[in-house]
Structure formats: C-alpha cells, structure tokens
Amino acid sequence: MPPSPLLVRVARGAWQWQWQQLMGGLGPADSEGNYRRPEGAFAALPAVPADAAEPEAxxxxxxxxxxxxxxxxxxxxxxxxxxxxxxxxxxxxxxxxxxxxxxxxxxxxxxxxxxxxxxxxxxxxxxxxxxxxxxxxxxxxxxxxxxxxxxxxWPSPAGPDLEPPAQRQATQHWRELLQGRVNDGVYRCGFARSQAAYDRAETALFDALGEADALLQQHGGDGWLSGPELSLADVQLFPTLIRLELVYAPLFGVSRRPLWQLPGLWRWRSRFHGLPGVAATCWPEAWRRDYFGALFPLHPSGIVPAGPPLATLVGEPPARPNRPDANHDRFEP
Ligand SMILES: N[C@@H](CCC(=O)N[C@@H](CS)C(=O)NCC(=O)O)C(=O)O
The missing domain is CATH 3.40.30.10 (Glutaredoxin)
Known part of the structure; x- marks a missing residue:
C-alpha cells in the first residue's frame, strides 16, 4: 500500500530540515542559500624563503x-x-x-x-x-x-614562468574571474541551499565557461587562456575542468553544457593534459571515490558511480551526429 499523503508530507519536511542541518556541516551559507567558502589560515603571500633551493627543505x-x-x-x-x-x-x-x-x-x-x-x-x-x-x-x-x-x-632548474610579463593583466583578469565563478563556482552550485542560489551560481559558471571557450576558439587551437604562453590562469582552470564529467556534472548538477559542446575548452583541456607531468597528477578513481563517498548530504547512498574513462575526455572531441537535423529523441521501433 502506498504511504499516506500526510506521511509523505511529514517525511519530506523532516528530511528538508535535516538536509539543511547536514549541509551546514559542508560549509556556511548566507540567508539566501548561497554557499560562502570560509576564509583559510596562513593565507598571505610570503617572500621566497632563503633556503628555497636547498634539497628537500x-x-x-x-x-x-x-x-x-x-x-x-x-x-x-x-x-x-x-x-x-x-x-x-x-x-x-x-x-x-x-x-x-x-x-x-x-x-x-x-x-x-x-x-x-x-x-x-x-x-x-x-x-x-x-x-x-x-x-x-x-x-x-x-x-x-x-x-x-x-x-x-621558487628557484627552478628549467620551469616556465607562469606569469609571463606580456600577459600579466590578462592572467590576473582570468584568475580572478575563474576563482569565483568557476573554481568556487562549481561548489556554489553543488552546495547551494536554494533554487535561486543554484541558478545564480550555475548561470555565472556557464557564462564564464562560454567566454573562455569563445576566446580559445578565436585563438584557433593555439595559445592559452591569457595569451600565447601558458600561465597561472590555465593552471587554475584545469583542475575544475578535468573533474567536470567525472564528478561535478553528476554530483553538483553542472550539466547544462557538456564540455564537447564547448570545443575551444575541450581542445584546450586535451592540450593541457598532454603537457609533461600533468597526467601523473590526475586520479579519476580517487576523485570519484572521495567526492561521492564523502559528501553524504549530496549523495546519501555513498554508491560511487562509474564514470567515463579519462582517455575519452582528452584527444579529439567526440564525433557529432552527422545529420544535424536528425531527430534522435524520436522513438522508432
Ligand atoms: N582556501 C583553501 C581551501 C582548500 C580546501 O578547502 N581544501 C579542502 C580539500 S578540497 C580541505 O583540505 N578541507 C579540509 C577541512 O576543511 O577540514 C585553498 O584554496 O588553499
């Protein structure tokens, strides 16, 4: 027998209340339900220490x-x-x-x-x-x-300067924009406590991604986010974008435009992933296990879903349907 409507209403109300309490454990929100990332400690930029070049110091x-x-x-x-x-x-x-x-x-x-x-x-x-x-x-x-x-x-034997002087202003612009709307933006979507808060964060996120995609498409597959040379802006974007299909789209609800619909960003992500040493920093199984396993209020079952293999997220974008007018949703027995 289905539960009575009264029981469903009471259970819903109780769960909503409990969910808000549990979400409080993930992070604070303001009175409109927008997620507010807490300030961290040891947040100032220090000088490079005198013993920076010393082995293993x-x-x-x-x-x-x-x-x-x-x-x-x-x-x-x-x-x-x-x-x-x-x-x-x-x-x-x-x-x-x-x-x-x-x-x-x-x-x-x-x-x-x-x-x-x-x-x-x-x-x-x-x-x-x-x-x-x-x-x-x-x-x-x-x-x-x-x-x-x-x-x-930091003193480096061979490393690139990731704040190239000719791109300083553009790098700064992109870093600030990404930090709030993209890097923290996915969390503002996932940890939103109201529909309005989610809508605001999600719109800001996809507007920013659209802007980055348009710029990268203009570069025609060459160059990086703030100009011809790699910069800290690219470094900031990569950790968020490489987790997009694997974690953020399914768990934080940021699925409006899959990345293959943003081909400038797709190609940029593949090129960044191909840089020496980058692949060794990517751990898709650990990402999925930790996010789906730990964020209980967002995913109470703790079941870790399968995700696309990382290899399918880099390289050429997936082939699009070759008949753009085809009605793929139509059911044809
Ligand atoms: N403001 C910090 C945030 C870092 C942060 O939130 N790290 C999380 C993991 S993604 C953490 O260590 N959380 C442990 C805790 O909050 O106790 C930064 O950007 O360095």
Whole structure:
C-alpha cells in the first residue's frame, strides 16, 4: 500500500530540515542559500624563503581529490620542483572528516596534528594544499591562490614562468574571474541551499565557461587562456575542468553544457593534459571515490558511480551526429 499523503508530507519536511542541518556541516551559507567558502589560515603571500633551493627543505602536502591542491601540484610538476620540495600525498578519512598521512610524517598521523605542531591556533581548519618548512616546522603558506604564485617564484632548474610579463593583466583578469565563478563556482552550485542560489551560481559558471571557450576558439587551437604562453590562469582552470564529467556534472548538477559542446575548452583541456607531468597528477578513481563517498548530504547512498574513462575526455572531441537535423529523441521501433 502506498504511504499516506500526510506521511509523505511529514517525511519530506523532516528530511528538508535535516538536509539543511547536514549541509551546514559542508560549509556556511548566507540567508539566501548561497554557499560562502570560509576564509583559510596562513593565507598571505610570503617572500621566497632563503633556503628555497636547498634539497628537500620544504614539503608540499596535497590530497588527490582536492582541486585547490591540484593547482599547486601542477605548478610543482610543471616547474620541476621535486629536488627542493618533497611532495606528500595525504589520504582522506571521511568518517573522521580529516586528512591522514599514509605513514607518520614528522611524527604526525594526521594533517591536523601537523598544523598543531606548526603552531596553528586551536580550531584552525587543516586544509590541503599546504607548504611546510621541514627545518623550522612552520607553515609557509596554506592558501592555494598564493601558493601557486610563490611556487612560480621558487628557484627552478628549467620551469616556465607562469606569469609571463606580456600577459600579466590578462592572467590576473582570468584568475580572478575563474576563482569565483568557476573554481568556487562549481561548489556554489553543488552546495547551494536554494533554487535561486543554484541558478545564480550555475548561470555565472556557464557564462564564464562560454567566454573562455569563445576566446580559445578565436585563438584557433593555439595559445592559452591569457595569451600565447601558458600561465597561472590555465593552471587554475584545469583542475575544475578535468573533474567536470567525472564528478561535478553528476554530483553538483553542472550539466547544462557538456564540455564537447564547448570545443575551444575541450581542445584546450586535451592540450593541457598532454603537457609533461600533468597526467601523473590526475586520479579519476580517487576523485570519484572521495567526492561521492564523502559528501553524504549530496549523495546519501555513498554508491560511487562509474564514470567515463579519462582517455575519452582528452584527444579529439567526440564525433557529432552527422545529420544535424536528425531527430534522435524520436522513438522508432
Ligand atoms: N582556501 C583553501 C581551501 C582548500 C580546501 O578547502 N581544501 C579542502 C580539500 S578540497 C580541505 O583540505 N578541507 C579540509 C577541512 O576543511 O577540514 C585553498 O584554496 O588553499
């Protein structure tokens, strides 16, 4: 027998209330339901440390699924900083809601312990990415937007300058636009607590992607987001776009335009993925496992869906139907 309409109404109301409480655990929202990312600690841009070139003097802590960590990992990789900065990958512990070292690191089992050991105030969120000085046991910087600037100034044997002087203004423009509307924008969609909040974030996201796509199409398959040379703007865009079909479209509801409908961005993503060292920073299984497994209020079953193989998301865009007028939705027995 189907449940009575009254029971359905009560259950719905109770679930909605509980859902709002659970969403509060993912992040704060304003009174209109817009997601508001909390400020991070250790957010200032420091000077390049005097011992920056010393072998293994610094440690960059990243998590595979975190897009903010991914951008730092990319700069570390593109600028070949492995000799002076050791990369340490932490694993999520979703039950405890924290990051854990695979093996004890500087005497710490969890990232929270490392933050405390480095003098972080009680209650500080222990987030990745974070750059730590091994010698002084201090956090150098813990905010990804500043961290990638610092890594770009870090002494490097061969790495490119990701803030090319001739493109400075355009790089700055794109970085600011991407940070809010795209990088955080997908979270503003996924963590929205009202339809209006979601609609605002989703429109801003796809407007920004449309703008980037138009520009890249004008470049005709050459060049990068802020000009002929690769820049930090490209670095910021990649972690969000490479997760689009794998995680953000199905989980955060950002599926209005699949990327193959934005061919400038599709080709840009393939070229970026093909840069030396980039593929080794991509972990689609870990991304899906962590996002679908950990974000309980968005996906209570915890079932990790299959996703398209990464290899199908790079290379030439999928062939379009060769008869544009064909009615593919028509049911023809
Ligand atoms: N503002 C930070 C945000 C980083 C961030 O939110 N990292 C998440 C993983 S994607 C994290 O470590 N969260 C752990 C926590 O909040 O306790 C940045 O961009 O560096």
């Amino acid at each position: 610094h440690v960059l802590v990243v998590g595979r699924s975190c897009p903010w960590a991914h951008r730092a990992w990319l700069v570390w990789s593109l600028r070949q900083l492995a000799a002076s900065i050791t990369l340490v990958v932490v694993e999520p512990d979703p039950a405890a809601g924290r990051w854990r070292f695979s093996e004890a690191f500087l005497g710490c089992e969890t990232l929270q312990e490392l933050y405390t050991q480095c003098g972080a105030a009680a209650g500080t969120r222990a987030t990745v990415p974070v750059l730590v000085s091994r010698k002084s046991r201090q956090i150098v910087v813990g905010e990804s937007a500043r961290l990638i600037e610092l890594l770009n100034h």
